[in-house]
Amino acid sequence: MQLFNQLASLSLITLPLIAQADTVVNKNDLTFNANQYTSQIIQVNGQEIKYRAYEHIVYVKNPVDTQYQQMNIYIPEAYFANGQIGSYNAQNAPIFLPNSIGGYMPAEPATATPSLKGPKAGKTSTVAYALAHGYVVAAPGARGRTTQNTDGQYTGKAPAAIVDLKAAVRYLRHNDAAMPGNAEKIISNGTSAGGAMSALLGASGNHSDYEPALKALGAANARDDIFAVSAYCPITNLENTDAAYEWQFAGVTAYKKMMMGNMIDFRMERKEVAGTLTVAEIKTAKDLKTRFPGYLNGLKLRDEKGELLTLNAAGNGTFKEHITSLLMSSAQKALNKGTDLSNTPWLTIHNGQVVSVDFDQYVKTITRLKTPPAFDALDLSSGENDLFGTSTIKAQHFTAFGQANSRVNGTSADPAIVKLMNPMSYIGAAQSITTKNWRIRHGTTDRDTSLAISAILATTLKNQGKNVDYALPWNVPHSGDYDLDELFAWIDQISQSH
Incomplete structure (x- = not known):
């Protein structure tokens, strides 16, 4: 944090404010530019929160799709004036890493401002709540199963999403000395398929299976293990x-x-x-x-x-x-x-x-x-079939049952690719650094996947000696971020006790 400490000693007026357009910045450059931001203000529960927005940061040198392979970083203004929010300051603030992945579809980075459409239109964003709580927020986008290039080839099939999230983590670690927040305290958060990616990110830290894809993208030469996982209703362990x-x-x-x-x-x-x-x-x-x-x-x-x-x-x-x-x-x-x-x-x-x-x-x-x-639909109609396609094949089977009973003579995904998408493949693996801290939620009225899937994940982690907070919230359907006060209390507890 040496560079940041020098910047923090300057007054706000001496730091140039560079207006952001809806264009991507930092392309092919993995160096965080502390001077390239906009100053923004948002109201959270009647409280005015001032923060700096570093948006549209491409987190790899060789991006395939800059619409999704970019990240928004939001930092409380207090941290640039040696200030504190609660017990957090520029040196010890956790980095909250929320992904917006749903249905294994492509996801642009989350923003601090309220959404203008959809079920959360006009509501305070999770990013804003996290800023008010004192976290640095790094919201990565990621490619998804429908992402295509100009030649019509699919560029977001498995394992693109998890590779992108790992690259985002590597960017943060690579720039730890240049920006506020503690890169040793990265907490991933996601819901549904995003919950699955959050779990996979936490299970497979630094595993060599992902290295070829990360090198091809020009990801930073840094670690991609994280401190903690928050996973809401993870649609994971797809083979089973x-x-x-x-x-x-x-x-x-x-x-x-x-x-x-x-x-x-x-x-x-x-x-x-x-x-x-x-x-x-x-x-x-x-x-x-x-x-x-x-x-x-x-x-x-x-x-x-x-x-x-x-x-x-x-x-x-x-x-x-x-x-x-x-x-x-x-x-x-x-x-x-x-x-x-x-x-x-x-x-x-x-x-x-x-x-x-x-x-x-x-x-x-x-x-x-x-x-x-x-999940492995016999007519290849599910989103998960779509996930396991290739650059030229839209959808494939990914289980032996699906392949044996296919109604459309579908092809099968490479088992090595299927493995890359399952956290169960990496928990406790010799080459993985699996995070110790886990919070998993699956509502009692959630029918998108069996209760067994999250229970297996949680129990496997507990049997490996991990710190697991697992519960089935009463009468909660398939959803996430519905208990942010409890989530943030858990983050505070694990962050301040380590």
């Missing part, structure tokens, strides 16, 4: 999500399916369509369900008491009981806060205590969202 989904939902034939529409505020528009599974789909669901116990048992997971978490051929066992206990904890927390749960048919409550959960009734109550296979 179909089996996990049917372990939970195979007994439910009615569905309310979300059809993906246009992009709004960098996220997929979702439209609900109701229906009933066909005879063929019911058979597919049953076939997939039978595959899950073998996968789960092979993980040899243990709960906090050391008990092995397993399932029998019918899908029952200690793992199911573990999921049930998580639902009970969520319900009890809601009950303790005064929530009326008397009309919840799958709960049994006595004297203010949740004493049992009927898991099968719970699943029927929240209803099925997706038709089987939920």
Whole structure:
């Protein structure tokens, strides 16, 4: 931070203000320019927050698509005058790294100003809340599954998104001495596919599998491990999500399916369509369900008491009981806060205590969202099929089941590429630095993926000795950033205790 300390000693007037247009700056230059910013002010809960906006920073020397391979960095003005926000200053402030990835689609960097469209139009942004709390915010964009170049070739298929996020982290580490914030305290945050990328970023720090792609982009010669992960409803572990989904939902034939529409505020528009599974789909669901116990048992997971978490051929066992206990904890927390749960048919409550959960009734109550296979669609119609395409092939299968039962004679993704997108491949791997600090949330009414997926991720991390804060928030659907006060309290706790 030597250069920054010199800058901080100057008055604001002596630092030139360079107006930003809607153009990309710093192309092919990995040096952070502390003088190239705009001064901005935003209101957060009635409080005026002054900050410097360093926007449209390309974070690699050889960008493929500068619309997405860029980053916005926002820094509280107080840090340029030796000031503090709470217990944070220019030297120790954590760097909050929120990605805007949804549906594995391309994502532009988040901004501090409110969105002008979509469900969050006019609302205070997560970036603004983070600035008010005293964090430096670095919001990276990333390529996605539909990104194409002028020749019509796809440039954002797997593993482009995770490579881009790693490159952004390397840029921050490379410039740690030139900018406020502590690059040893980078906290990644994301929702849905963005939650999956946040988890993958935390699991696979510095692994050599990604090095060729990073070198090709001209990423900074720096580390890409991070301090902590915040993952909301991560759509991850894609090789096993179909089996996990049917372990939970195979007994439910009615569905309310979300059809993906246009992009709004960098996220997929979702439209609900109701229906009933066909005879063929019911058979597919049953076939997939039978595959899950073998996968789960092979993980040899243990709960906090050391008990092995397993399932029998019918899908029952200690793992199911573990999921049930998580639902009970969520319900009890809601009950303790005064929530009326008397009309919840799958709960049994006595004297203010949740004493049992009927898991099968719970699943029927929240209803099925997706038709089987939920992710590796047999007609290659899912976003995940699209993710695993190539530069010239739009979509591919990524599971043995999908390939064996393909209705369109689809090709299969390279297993090495599929591996690159799964944090389970890297947790505890010899070449990985897997972050110690994890916060994972999956709402009780979230039906986009099985509860089993986040539970497996959290339990694997706990079994590896990681610090994991995992919960199923009551009555929360597929969403993120709904509990920022709790998230920031967790970030403060881990940042100030290390």
